[in-house]
Amino acid sequence: MKKIIFFVFAALAWTACNNNTPPQTATPPPTPAIEQPHEEHVMMSEAKDTTPILPNQKVFFPNLKEGQIIKLPFILKFGVEGMEVKPAMAVEANVGHHHIVVDHGAIPANTMFPMQKEAEGYYHFGKGQLQDTLNIKKYPMLTPGKHTITLQFANSMHMSYGPAMSKTISIMVK
Ligand SMILES: [Cu+2]
Numbered sequence: 135m136k137k138i139i140f141f142v143f144a145a146l147a148w149t150a151c152n153n154n155t156p157p158q159t160a161t162p163p164p165t166p167a168i169e170q171p172h173e174e175h176v177m178m179s180e181a182k183d184t185t186p187i188l189p190n191q192k193v194f195f196p197n198l199k200e201g202q203i204i205k206l207p208f209i210l211k212f213g214v215e216g217m218e219v220k221p222a223m224a225v226e227a228n229v230g231h232h233h234i235v236v237d238h239g240a241i242p243a244n245t246m247f248p249m250q251k252e253a254e255g256y257y258h259f260g261k262g263q264l265q266d267t268l269n270i271k272k273y274p275m276l277t278p279g280k281h282t283i284t285l286q287f288a289n290s291m292h293m294s295y296g297p298a299m300s301k302t303i304s305i306m307v308k
Pocket of ligand 1: 222231233247258259260288291292
């Protein structure tokens with residue numbers, strides 16, 4: 135009788151052991167396929183920020199009004215609300231720097247601001263400047279008469295945030 139009980143126990147133990155052995159040939163679970171597209175999306179968003187501009191986000195001229203008559207030199211101040219001014223380094227959401235455009239208006243969204251085109255009226259302030267002095271040496275196009283001045287915000291890659299983050303006014307240079 136003892137022999138039979140031992141045999142049954144041994145048989146049960148063998149079965150249990152066999153059932154518990156994990157199959158060694160099983161393939162590991164596949165890496166989730168969503169990771170790669172996600173990384174691509176992040177890389178694209180570094181160059182293009184398609185975040186919509188909110189109603190509380192804007193640029194403005196703190197010391198210049200529409201139609202104002204100015205005499206050079208003139209210290210022009212740059213204002214921004216709802217975004218942060220930082221020197222042009224890493225691209226961050228709602229961060230950028232100011233640009234001035236003379237007589238050409240706003241730069242479309244996600245368009246590179248013209249580089250080294252000061253002679254044509256495109257000025258970068260990539261150090262995070264909050265003002266500049268308009269004088270005839272740096273701004274030779276500001277001859278006496280009517281001109282437009284545009285303040286344009288763009289991200290650290292100089293990609294414009296578009297007309298929604300710009301302000302254009304007409305001025306009269308004496
Ligand atoms: Cu720039």
